[in-house]
Amino acid sequence: MYALGALTAQRTLFHTVDEPLPLDGGQSLARYTVAYQTWGQLNADRSNAILIFHALSGDSHVAGVHEDGRTGWWDFMVGPGLAFDTNRYFIICANVLGGCKGSTGPLSLNPATGRPYGTDFPVLTIHDMVRAQRPLLRLLGIEKLHAVKGASMGGMLALAFAQLYPEMTDRVIVMASAHANHAQAIAWNEIGRRAIMNDPLWRGGHYYDSALGPPKHGLGVARMIGHVTYISEGAMDRKFGRSLQSADKESFTFGIDYSVESYLAYQGSIFHQRFDANSYLYITRAIDYFDFGARTGGNLTSAFALTNARYAFFSYSADWLYSPERIKTMAHAAQAAGRKPSITGLKPRSAMMRSSSSRSRKRN
C-alpha cells in the first residue's frame, strides 16, 4: 500500500461539538472544538484505529511534516513501516481540551463575553479531556479502538479512556506515566503554577489583550523546572556537567555562566512563543487531580479490573519523575487484576532522557 499520507503535508482538522460537555468540576461547556490529525487509513471493519494522547506541552501533530513546516513530536515512531505503522493502522491524535493548540481552552473565545476565557475557563480533569475526544471517534465512525497510547500525561489520558470506555478499549500503552502524581510531582507542578500566577503580567489570567504580553517570565520558570524533571541527574552530568557556556572563567555576575544555565534559560525564554501560560495552569492541574484508583476507593487493582484492556507499560531507566519502580507498582496492580500486562524498561534514546532532540522536544 502506498503511504500517500506520508508524502503530503499534515493538516490540523477541527471538530466542533455542539452538545454540552458536563465536567467533573460541576460546570459544563456548551460547545467546544477539538483539533486533531490522522495518519493512515481506517480499514473496512474499522478495527485498526489507534488513539494517541499527547503530553503536557504537546499537540495533535504527532508525525510527518505539518503544513506549517514542523516535524511531528513522535515522527520516528509513527509512519509507514515504523513501530506505529501507518500502512496498517489509522492513527488519531487530538489536542487536549484546555490546551492551546487548536482545541478549546482558556485562550478560546468565551461565548458569554465574546472575549477569551482566561481563568473563567472551567478547571478540568484528565477524564474531562478524554470525554471531550469521544465525539471525534463517533465522527470518524470508530466504535472500538485497536489501542490507546500515551506517554507522561498522555498515559494518564490512556488510562482514563480505558476506565471511561472499557467496551471501546482493547489495548492500552502507557509510557513513563503514573496512575496518580506523587507528592513531589505535584510539588513541581504547583511551583510552576505559582511562578506563572506571581508574574504581574498574568493579570489574574486575563492577559490576552494586554499590551505587555503574556506572563512569559513566570511561564519560563515553570518550563525550566519542567525541563529539570525531564532529564535525569546522570544525563545532566553527562551533557552539561559543570562546563561553562562560553567564557573561560566565571563571570562574577548573575548572568549565564554554566551550560546548564544557558540551556534552561533558553528553554524557558522561548516557551511562551508556543505555549499559553493559562493552558499550563489548566493542564498541570488536571495532571495533579488525576487518580486512576480514586473511583474504586483507592484500590488500583479494582480500577484495572473494571477495564477490559490489555496493558503494555514502558518505563525509562533514568526517569526520576515517573520512575520504573512506580510504573512497576502500576503494572503489578494490572497483573493482580488479571489484565496480563507487559512491562518494558527502556534506555533513553540519547544521553538526554526525553528532551534532547528537536524531534522529541515537544513530547512533554
Next chain:
Amino acid sequence: MYALGALTAQRTLFHTVDEPLPLDGGQSLARYTVAYQTWGQLNADRSNAILIFHALSGDSHVAGVHEDGRTGWWDFMVGPGLAFDTNRYFIICANVLGGCKGSTGPLSLNPATGRPYGTDFPVLTIHDMVRAQRPLLRLLGIEKLHAVKGASMGGMLALAFAQLYPEMTDRVIVMASAHANHAQAIAWNEIGRRAIMNDPLWRGGHYYDSALGPPKHGLGVARMIGHVTYISEGAMDRKFGRSLQSADKESFTFGIDYSVESYLAYQGSIFHQRFDANSYLYITRAIDYFDFGARTGGNLTSAFALTNARYAFFSYSADWLYSPERIKTMAHAAQAAGRKPSITGLKPRSAMMRSSSSRSRKRN
C-alpha cells in the same frame, strides 16, 4: 565544669575587620563585619576550638536560646554533654560574608554611596567567605582548630577552610555536601535566582528603599524549589502523599488543594521575613562556583593531598541533592590521598529529611 553559657541567652557578637579583603572575582572589600557567636570556653593551650559553618539560609545561632528568643538550628547537637560538647569544646559559628544575618552582605551600607549595596556588592566565592572568617580566629587567639564542620553549603566552607589553611585544620567534618555542585544542583539554584530576578520588585537588586517591599514572590518560589530538594521523594510521599489540605474534595480552582501545596506555599510565603533575596542570589552563586578540585586541575585526590586534615563524611540515605553515592566519591578521593576518611550513612532523624522540625528548619 559548669556550663554557664547554656543557661544564659546567646548574643550575636560582631567583629569588624578594617583591612581590605581581596576577593576571587577581582574586587575587594575595604572593610567588613562578621557576626558570630561562641559556646563553651577556649582551653589554656587554645586547642579545643571547633568552627562550624552554616548552610544556605542559616546564621551564627547554632545552639541555645538567643536573646531574641529563637532556639539554635543545631541545638540538639551542640551543648553540654551533646555530640559537640560545649563542656569540652569551644564552638564558633559566624554568619557568612554575603549573608543577611549580621555579617556584611548586599543589604549592608555601601560606604561609597551611603546606601545598601544591593547588587553592587561583589559576587563572592565560598573561599572568599572562608577568608573573611580568618581574622575572627586571630581575634579569638586561635591558631589551630580542633575541627571545622559544615553541612550542605557549610560542608563546602569546611573543605575550603582545609584547603586555604591546611596548617590550621586538624579535622574536617562534612555532612550532606559536595566537592562541587553537579549540573542538576546548579539548575535548581539558577531557577531560584531567575524567579527572584524576574520579580519586578527585585528592581535590579535595589529594592531596600522600595515602598513595595522586597521581591517576596520570587524569593518564595526559590524557597519552594529549595524545600523540594531538601526532602526526599519517599519522605514527601509519607508525609503528604496526595492528601488534601482541608476540603473533602478538589477545589477546581488554582488555590491550595493538596497538603504538599500548602506546606510549600507557607514555606515560600514566610521566607522573606527572615531572609534577604539578594543574599539568596549571592550565596547560591557562591555555592555553584565552588569546586574543591579546581585548584588542582580537577584532580580531587590531589586537592585532598594538599590538606593536612583527617576527614569525616556523613551522608543521608534519602538525600537526593547530595546523594550518598556522590559523597562516597569524595571520600574515596580523600582515601586515595592518604587522608584516611571515615564515612557514615545516616537515616533522616524523621520522615522529613532536613526540614521537618522547627529546630532543623533553618539548617538549609
